[in-house]
Amino acid sequence: xxxxxxxxxxxxxxxxxxxxxxxxxxxxxxFDTMPRMPEPEENRTVPRTLNGQVVYIxxxxxxxxxxxxxxxxxxxxxxxxxxxxYLGAMGSHLEQHQSSDDDDEEDGDD
Numbered sequence: 001x002x003x004x005x006x007x008x009x010x011x012x013x014x015x016x017x018x019x020x021x022x023x024x025x026x027x028x029x030x031f032d033t034m035p036r037m038p039e040p041e042e043n044r045t046v047p048r049t050l051n052g053q054v055v056y057i058x059x060x061x062x063x064x065x066x067x068x069x070x071x072x073x074x075x076x077x078x079x080x081x082x083x084x085x086y087l088g089a090m091g092s093h094l095e096q097h098q099s100s101d102d103d104d105e106e107d108g109d110d
Contacts, residue, residue, distance in 0.1 A: 005086035013079030019072020026065060030055055 031050040034057055044056040048065070057065075 005082055005089060009079050009082035009086055011079070012075045012082060016072050016074070016076025016079055019068045020076060023065060023068040023072060026061075026068070030057055030061065030065075 027050050030048070031053070034044065034055040044058055046057050046059055046062040047054045048057055048062060049055075
């Protein structure tokens with residue numbers, strides 16, 4: 001059970017982090033290269049606020065950023081939740097193992 005939790009935790013954490021990093025990299029690139037207010041270029045009509053400034057991007061770029069942001073964040077939080085469950089399972093396993101070791105030591109004293 002614990003190995004399954006750790007596997008799925010990493011399965012969600014790593015792509016989630018990758019999506020968030022890719023989103024940050026694309027946002028930085030768009031901030032540096034895309035037209036700003038007040039005059040958007042043709043086909044770049046979707047306003048997006050990046051670092052406090054409005055940048056105009058295409059609809060496809062906006063959908064790509066939204067996808068990476070929302071699904072990357074959701075995958076990351078699912079991975080964090082599974083990681084917390086894994087740590088709880090490990091803690092209870094260690095606690096049971098420690099209490100069984102203590103019981104064995106008490107039995108050996110008699």
